[in-house]
Amino acid sequence: MLAMNYRGTRRVRVSQKPMPEILHPQDVIVRVTRSCICGSDLHLYNGNVPDTRVGTTFGHEFTGIVEEVGGDVTKLKVGDHILVPFNIACGTCVFCQQELFGNCHESNPQATAVGGIFGYSHTAGGYDGGQAEYVRVPYANVGPTIIPEGMDVDDAVMLTDVTPTGYQAAEMAGIQKGDTVMVFGAGPVGIMAARCAWLFGAHRVIIIDHVEYRLEFARQYAKCEAYNFRSLGDVVLFAKKTTDALGADVCIDAVGAEAAGNALQTITGRKTLLQAGSATALHWAINSVKKGGIISVVGVYGPTDNLVPIGNVVNKGLTIRANQASVKRLLPRLIEHVQNGVLDPKGLITHRIPLEDVADGYRIFSDKLDNCVKPVLIPPSARM
Template structure:
């Protein structure tokens, strides 16, 4: 098969690899029909994620057709069209039984603190991803679901990570009716979080970014007020002014550690690798922008350690901090209803369809924020 292969920071290419085999009776092999490049894939692309090994295939957002199933698989059969959550989970451990699918205890032998995800370095289990023609799906009776007949493919693929993660980010904000919500970052997750905040009763939604085309999308898709932080001497002061110096009720950090290589690169004195920490600028802005007793939801990707986070302010203001990897399948029942009823159209954020053979260019366009790119999809050549 043809697959995207990592060859070092900023170096990806398409190569021939063996079609993955069934390794366990619970496995399925899925022929990928659509995948996506996620903002968190850029951590890998930029060389910021520990133990990203040469030869790995990225890609944790994908849909496809079941090609082969292991002898123990009961819920799927060849020919089924499926959408697959980015979490790889067993469904039976203490965490899975409580719906914490991103915290599964049985799928990542490499790191106790991190769950397992497709195509996301050996820190996240070492599983190859789906920016390829075929992908192995472990625990095939647990994660994948058949795509409803009424659902568009572009909606389905964005529902495997980005949209549920944004929705989960709004959930983690404990939004109540009338709340003022600030979202830092107008990438796909931030935009989905901003749109979802309205579904949870927000009275006002503000999105902060530095790219005008993404802020335009925030106004169009998420119906949000927008601020370009480069146009203000102190964006935190501006947020205080616009909330009568009270602060927002909820802040959502949808940025994380230097996800695009430019957004918060070099803002702090030191540029740190993820294994040591990272730039916490967005998180500190969130801490400073919420009111006392407010809530912060962190959906941005960080490494094992933060650096220079305002922990004292976090404590003294009585701020509640919620964060986790999104348990995607737990969000699907509500999100499916929202999509079917017309309240949400996740595929509206898709801006580019990149042939697998041109994936290096796709990564460059997405990383450099060229051509108005917000959400790029990958189209395998086998389709």
Template sequence: MKAMTYRGPYKIRVEEKPDPTIQHPNDAIVRVTRAAVCGSDLHLFHGMMPDTRIGHTFGHEIVGVVEVGSSVETLRPGDRVMVPFNIYCGSCYFCRRGLFSNCHNVNPNATAVGGIHGYSHTTGGYDGGQAERVRVPFADVGPSVIPEWLASEDALLLTDAFSTGYFGAQQGDIAEGDTVVVFGAGPVGLAAARSAWFLGAGRVIVVDHLDYRLEKARQFAFAETMHLHEVGDIVLALKKATGYLGADVVIDAVGAEADGSVVQHVTGAKLKLQGGSPVALNWAIDSARKGGTVSILGAYGPLVTSVRLGDIINKGLTVRGNQAPVKRQWPRLLEHIQAGHIRPSELLTHRFPLEHIAEAYHVFSSKLDDCIKPLIVVGEE
């Protein structure tokens, strides 16, 4: 089969790889029809995440058609399915509590995180779906048949980006009338901003440094916006905008690659001595009011230094973060889609065939052509 493969930082190509095989009776093989490039894929692409091995296939946003699953009971060959980025067993201590992203049985490094499709050996070493076929473990509990009324490209955004954004808003415990600030107007930040309204926000402010993404925040998320480079001190600007109290809820949808100091860039991106720059997280901490909540959606490596722990303690902040338990968000999001409240595929701005996926990474990573999120067309539906 054809598959995207990692050849080192900033180097990917499409190669022929062996087709995936059934390794356990509850596996399924899914023929991929649509995939996407996620902002967290860029952390892998840039060499930010540990134990990303040569030859690994990325891609954790996947829809496709079931080809085979020997003892799978919930799916049949020919079913059109959406595959959550989480790989989980459905029966361990954490899965029984709905913490699918923290499954204890799918990753040798499970003390830190569960399994994720196509996200390095830190998350289990599973090949991802930027390929013609993908092995899906625990197929009875992860993937779901796509409702007939749901377009595949809307389903694709539920496999990570929109579900993660919705989860980030949930983590904020937004109360009626709260002011919510979102750092980062990428797909996940835009989804979080839009979702904040569903959970009762009275005001939503999105911060970014790119005009076209801020315009998308105004159009898609109905948010106020602040341009990072036009307001001077962003924390002071947000304090002024909130009566010098700070926001009730702040969502960090930026993560490891926020622009930081030269030292942070060298130690994080080059030497990998920390999990990226904590600058966006520190802005979130400083922008929250005393007693407020910080919700972390941005992806970080295992070590992030220079986080303002003293400010968290002294301000009495609640800080919450996790990989989103994607499937838990689907029932409510499907209701919103069916009611016409949201159309997640509006976040997709570019389409590339699998053969041109290197160009997709280049355009997305370099913020070219007003790219919000690239779709990868893999096969016929």
């Protein structure tokens, strides 16, 4: 089968790989119909995530049709068209029982700090991902969900990560009616977080980035204010001035390790890997939020350390909430929102790219070319 194949920092190709097999009685094999490239895939692509091995297939946002089922699979059958949450969750461990499906303790042998994630390095379990024609999906009775009748597959694939992650960013932020919410990062997750902040009653939603076309996209899609930090000068000073000197009620870090905007962070976090990515957005979030405010972090960082003003967290009495999205927990509500027209996930998709052109897809997305916001890969069989 055709599959994306990681070859080293900023080098990927499509090549023939063996068909995946049932390795566990709760596995299914899925023929992929859509697979996104996620902003967090770029952390792998750029070589920032330890234990990213050559030969791995990325892709944790995908939909597909069940082709084969393991002996203990009861909730799916051959032919079902499913969306697959990016978390691999057993459903039985103490964390899954508490609906922390992003923190499963039975899906990732290589690290205890993160549950298993499809196609996200051996630090997240060593699974091949969905940027392929076929993929093995473990614990098929737990996470995978049959796409509701009438739902567009492009909406469905956006429910595997982007939409739940954006929604949970707003949820974790504890937004109260009337709040001012600042979102750092106008990538797909940041834009979705801004859109979802309204659902929790925000009065103002402000998004900060430096890529003009994405800021314009955010204004249109999320109906929010959008500012370029390069023209603001001092982002934190802007935050204080626009909130009568108090600071935003809530700040959301939707950037993570690839943040721009601070030379020291860029050199130490992105160029030399002396810290686990550039923590500029988190730094700004801590300094922009009000005393006693809440910071919600969904941006992905590496596993070592980051430079952030932790003293200000103490002195301002801040609450920091963070997690990988618990996709399965959120799906019922989000499916409802999509079906009622409250959310339009597929509206984020700007590029539909043949799987065979995956190297160009990564480059276009990574370098922010052609006004790319969200690229989706389509395998040959799904184009017929």
